[in-house]
Each structure stands twice: as structure tokens, then as C-alpha cells.
Amino acid sequence: MKFTVRPSRFPSPLKASLLTSKSNYPRLYSLFHNHQARPLYDRPLSSRHELEDQVPWLASQPLHQLSLADLVKHGRPPLSAEALLSSARFTLSLLPIRLAHRIQALRSLPYIVVSNPNISRIYNNYQHSLSTLLPWQGKTISTLDDEIKFTQVLAELVQTHTDTIPILAKGFIECRKYISSAEVTRFLDEHLRARIGTRLVAEQHIALHYSSTPHFDPEASPTPCPEPETHPSYIGVIDTALRPANVIDSCGGFVADICELNYGVRPEWVVDGAPDASFAFVPMHLEYIVTELLKNAFRATVENGMSREPVVITIAPEPASSPASAATPGVYSDCPSKPSNGGKAKAHEIIPLHDHAPGVTIRIRDRGGGINPDVLPEIWGYSFTTFNEGEDEPPGAGAWGEEAMGLISTTGVGGSTIAGLGYGLPLSRAYAEYFGGGIAVQSLYGWGTDVYLRLKGVGKIEY
Numbered sequence: 001m002k003f004t005v006r007p008s009r010f011p012s013p014l015k016a017s018l019l020t021s022k023s024n025y026p027r028l029y030s031l032f033h034n035h036q037a038r039p040l041y042d043r044p045l046s047s048r049h050e051l052e053d054q055v056p057w058l059a060s061q062p063l064h065q066l067s068l069a070d071l072v073k074h075g076r077p078p079l080s081a082e083a084l085l086s087s088a089r090f091t092l093s094l095l096p097i098r099l100a101h102r103i104q105a106l107r108s109l110p111y112i113v114v115s116n117p118n119i120s121r122i123y124n125n126y127q128h129s130l131s132t133l134l135p136w137q138g139k140t141i142s143t144l145d146d147e148i149k150f151t152q153v154l155a156e157l158v159q160t161h162t163d164t165i166p167i168l169a170k171g172f173i174e175c176r177k178y179i180s181s182a183e184v185t186r187f188l189d190e191h192l193r194a195r196i197g198t199r200l201v202a203e204q205h206i207a208l209h210y211s212s213t214p215h216f217d218p219e220a221s222p223t224p225c226p227e228p229e230t231h232p233s234y235i236g237v238i239d240t241a242l243r244p245a246n247v248i249d250s251c252g253g254f255v256a257d258i259c260e261l262n263y264g265v266r267p268e269w270v271v272d273g274a275p276d277a278s279f280a281f282v283p284m285h286l287e288y289i290v291t292e293l294l295k296n297a298f299r300a301t302v303e304n305g306m307s308r309e310p311v312v313i314t315i316a317p318e319p320a321s322s323p324a325s326a327a328t329p330g331v332y333s334d335c336p337s338k339p340s341n342g343g344k345a346k347a348h349e350i351i352p353l354h355d356h357a358p359g360v361t362i363r364i365r366d367r368g369g370g371i372n373p374d375v376l377p378e379i380w381g382y383s384f385t386t387f388n389e390g391e392d393e394p395p396g397a398g399a400w401g402e403e404a405m406g407l408i409s410t411t412g413v414g415g416s417t418i419a420g421l422g423y424g425l426p427l428s429r430a431y432a433e434y435f436g437g438g439i440a441v442q443s444l445y446g447w448g449t450d451v452y453l454r455l456k457g458v459g460k461i462e463y
Ligand code: ADP
Pocket: 292, 296, 297, 300, 366, 368, 369, 370, 371, 379, 384, 385, 386, 387, 418, 419, 420, 421, 422, 423, 424, 425, 426, 449
């Protein structure tokens, strides 16, 4: 079958979904950040009943342990129509269960917490998203038309959840009286890690969908939409030859701009070690982590009056022969600090990545005065921040501006403020651990901080 999908047939929500890629569509992305899902009580009674019936059943189904092999197996270039359809079916087999698990987790929070307008907005978003997938349950996605419609639904789903984190953060701060911080941490750790996986599954299919539109039929559509930039090293949202040095430089420029706005000072940074190293990883995740770690390093440097001292970022590729690299690469885990199960790869075919490291460690060294030992045990807690300390504003006030809510960051977190949400470290750690990496902070109080970011690449890509 000749595989022709015309980009111009994609309605705007689908294009909006691609705006989740900040690097490709920074401006357009921001146009869509205000979307809010329709609350469930606005919907017909029948769909509410269907949802009520389905949630407990779906939530009782086990979560599929997603591996990187799962993500790449449908994306082998050149992508056939059958592979695209099977990617859509695979995505559909995972998402309703994942959403139902989140709905159940939200329902098990104390009632007064779920009634908070911010938390209930998130709850409604999940219910809304599940209700858009339910009509697909039991159907087989067997034509490209189905696939286009399904991808539209995914695009809306990704868009609906863009702003989740600042909204949840605000909600939990407002509910501080009714729920202990340990309970909040437990909930958020699980919820936000699960969210990483859900977005990844949806975005992977959307990206594969777009990478499968090489033919344009001018007769059917005389005015083509501009096609998304194509990257030969990408398989969906995974870059098989990602250079951390490039990500560091682009995120460094962005964070330096924020510093200039906040403090009138533009800190500098130097990349050393092996700047040419590359590995296979999800660029959106690396962008998120590096942006948050650089915000912390730059902020500390400026506030410590050391702006003349550059932040030094050392890239150390993992040697191909190291014992760590011999292990099968990362397997998704919904739960914090759960050991990876070693990824049972179905090794039919392997793309050798000889030139790319199996993983990298990135050390970010600043002269920002380090972290007070009194607060050191707290820095991994959600909402813990020393930003705006001693001022009248509530904790986190720096991050609540409209502009900051979901704008800029592909993950809908953090936005353009330098600090204040207190989610930078714990969420960066969740992203790093997602594929088997980690983050360690070493503070030399009175001098500066070293942050070690260890990331495991895809290694060999196995189909
Ligand atoms: P936020 O940046 O919003 O405060 P984070 O989770 O990123 O939240 O960091 C939590 C706290 O950890 C910061 O408020 C700061 O006190 C401390 N911290 C993190 N990184 C550094 C650093 N490089 N130097 C000094 N303090 C740091």
C-alpha cells in the first residue's frame, strides 16, 4: 500500500499537540497554553455513567511496564502504514488504564482536597480525557482515517494536561491545612512520574504520526501546511544522537535571559569534558532537567554575588565497556525508586549506535555558596523553596504569574520564573530516574554546589 497522509487534513488541535515540542515551535506552543477541558458535569448523562462504570474496572487493570523498546519498536524507519496503525493500537491499549489509575488516586485524596478548585480542575481534566478515549474502547484502529482521528484525540489529551503541575502545586499549597506534606509528596511522586509516562506514550505516537507524512499530494491539497522539521536521528520523540552540549547551550541561553529579567545580571557558563558526546535520549526530558538545574545554579551564583564565576558543566560519557552499560537500558517505572526490571527486549533487529555513548553524567558546578545544611534534607520535597524567603508573599508566589503557568516549558512546568515552585529538584529527579538515571547534590556550604546528573541512554535500539 502506498502510504500517503496529507498534512493539510490535520485539524488544528493536532497541530497544537506538536507545539509540545518547544524546540520546534516555541511561539505557537505558547498560543495554546490556556486550553481548559470541559468539566464532566457539562457532558451528557450517558457519558458520565459510562465513565463511572469504566473507571473502577480500568483502574483494576495492571499498569504495563513501559520500556524504551516499547517506544521505539513501532517507529522503525521508513515507517509503514501498518506500523503506524499498530503504534496507535498500542497507545490505545495503555492510555485508558493509565488515566483511570490517576482518577482513582485523585479520588482517594481527602474529599476537602479534591474539592479545592485547582485540584478538581485537574481531576476534571483526567475525567474529560478518559471520556474522550472511551468511545475508542473495543474498536480496532484499522484505517489511516481512524488513525488521524485517534491522533487528534491524543493531541487534545496532551494539550489538556499541559498546565497540570503549577495548578496541582497551587492546589496543594491551598490545602496545606488538610493534608500532611508526607501525603502530598507520596501522591505527587506517584502522580507526576505516571504523568511522564502517559505524556511520553501519547507524544511518541503523535511524533510518529508526523514522521510518517513524507508524501504530499498537491492535487488533493494545493496549499500544504509547513511540515514539521524532520530530524534523521529521531525515532518519534527519541533522539538517537542527542548532544547534551547543544541542550545545555540552548537552555543556558534561555535561563540567562530569565536571570537578566529578574536580576539584571547574565551569568555565564562553560561546557567542558566531552562536549561532542552524544547518546540516545528524549530531548524534552533533558531540556526540562537542564533548565531546572541551571536555574538553581544561576540563581545561587547571582544571589551569592559570584556572577563573574562561570557555572562549569562537565559532560562525561559513559564508556561503552563499563559494566553499567552492559545492563539493558531503562525501563519505565511508575513508582519512585522502584528498581528497573531489566527490560525484556524483543531483539529482532538492532540499530547499532557505535558512535554514541550508552549514557552520560553531567556535572553542574556553581560558586553559589552551597546549601545550608539545615535545609539540605528538605530540598527534594515538592514545594520546598528558599525563594522569596522572608518576604510577605506566600511560598511559591514567584511561580504563579499567568505567564509562568505552563508557558515555555514543554512539560508545562516552571515557566519563565527563576524559582519559587519548589518542584525543580524533585521533578528533575523523577525525569532522570525514569529511564534508570539519577541526580545527586553535593553542597560545599559557603562555597558552591555540584549537581551530578546521570542519564542512561537507550543504548542499543532493539525492535
Ligand atoms: P526552587 O528553585 O523553585 O526553589 P528547587 O526544587 O529547584 O525549587 O530547589 C529547592 C531549593 O534547593 C532551592 O530553593 C534552593 O534553596 C536549594 N538549591 C537547589 N539548587 C541549589 C544550588 N545550586 N545552590 C544553592 N541552593 C540550591
